[in-house]
Amino acid sequence: MNIIQQLINHQNFTPTEQSINTYILENIHSIAKMSIQQLALATHSSNAAIIRICKKIGYKGYKDFKLALAIELESQKFINHSVDFSTPFYQSENYYEIINDISSLYKETINIVQAQLNINHLERISQLIINSQRIFIFAIGDSRITAMTFINKLMKINIYPILATENYEEIAMAYNMTPHDCAFFMTYNGTNNQFKTCAQILKRKNIPMITITANKNSRLVDYSDICIVIPDMENDYKIGTFYSQISFQFILTVLYSFIYKYDYMHHHQHKKNLDFYIKK
Missing domain, CATH: 3.40.50.10490 (Glucose-6-phosphate isomerase like protein; domain 1)
Structure with a gap:
């Protein structure tokens, strides 16, 4: 599950953490440029509350979270959102549609992975x-x-x-x-x-x-x-x-x-x- 999905689906945030989470999701493309102090000020919260959110979704701290988010957003540029990687085709589709679905799956997979390679x-x-x-x-x-x-x-x-x-x-x-x-x-x-x-x-x-x-x-x-x-x-x-x-x-x-x-x-x-x- 990617970062954005984790933020959307997480069930154990406190009210303060949920408020920060909502701000992050609404301003997702600005977060990579914000320091933890700027984010705390914008959300009327604290550094500690932001770090708790990062740890709850599997990161050591805000720096690690911000770096991973930046990488994920960059890789999203390559994704065709019509591709479902777990169910790329359905019973109702004809054979030509299935061929196109699998072709898109191959292309989008390689694009996503290529964006991640170091x-x-x-x-x-x-x-x-x-x-x-x-x-x-x-x-x-x-x-x-x-x-x-x-x-x-x-x-x-x-x-x-x-x-x-x-x-x-x-x-x-x-x-x-x-x-x-x-x-x-x-x-x-x-x-x-x-x-x-x-x-x-x-x-x-x-x-x-x-x-x-x-x-x-x-x-x-x-x-x-x-x-x-x-x-x-x-x-x-x-x-x-x-x-x-x-x-x-x-x-x-x-x-x-x-x-x-x-x-x-x-x-x-x-x-x-x-x-x-x-x-x-």
């Missing part, structure tokens, strides 16, 4: 994958399928990630890792208890961790050295995991491209030689 984070993740002795990928369900595609791409350029969750031995895998390895968690909701246990083990062993998730409150975010958090656009009553898997696939494709670019001519020649034998 080049520095992507570069750091790419370098970590390149420089690690072993890359252990933690992914289950539909995320596992997307992870397998990423693994397949890397194998073609002589990088061999290990799918730690392949035989449900992820805790043993985590325990056997060394600081020369890296762990890569791919989980949309970020609530898997096994992953949490793995992350605790990895943190104690000082093993670098990467996470892609849509849950900014996940403990994996706290444990990870580098994290990509995408907007949570799906609800529990979805037709399929369209948005989440398109998002992950797009991010992983960008990471693969960064890795390929790092030693472009070598990878290009290697793949060319490989393709020669595959096509024989």
Whole structure:
């Protein structure tokens, strides 16, 4: 759920907090330019009351809230609001309409995620994958399928990630890792208890961790050295995991491209030689 939805739907605000909340929603595009003192003055409230609101919706304070809101508003510029990411089409639609719906879903998903990407984070993740002795990928369900595609791409350029969750031995895998390895968690909701246990083990062993998730409150975010958090656009009553898997696939494709670019001519020649034998 995004910030604006949280502000609209939150049920536990005090009357003072609700008054501040109403002002924020009515002046949403001005908040990013306001200091906490200016907001307190405009709402006849206090800094403490504003900070309480921020904490109730999952932020450490006003500064974190304001930054996240600015990013969300920027990403909203790319969103076609006719797209429903959980139910992108309905039974009453004809096949041509469904094709257009799914096309819009793909385009809007990529636009939203692209607006969130941090080049520095992507570069750091790419370098970590390149420089690690072993890359252990933690992914289950539909995320596992997307992870397998990423693994397949890397194998073609002589990088061999290990799918730690392949035989449900992820805790043993985590325990056997060394600081020369890296762990890569791919989980949309970020609530898997096994992953949490793995992350605790990895943190104690000082093993670098990467996470892609849509849950900014996940403990994996706290444990990870580098994290990509995408907007949570799906609800529990979805037709399929369209948005989440398109998002992950797009991010992983960008990471693969960064890795390929790092030693472009070598990878290009290697793949060319490989393709020669595959096509024989």
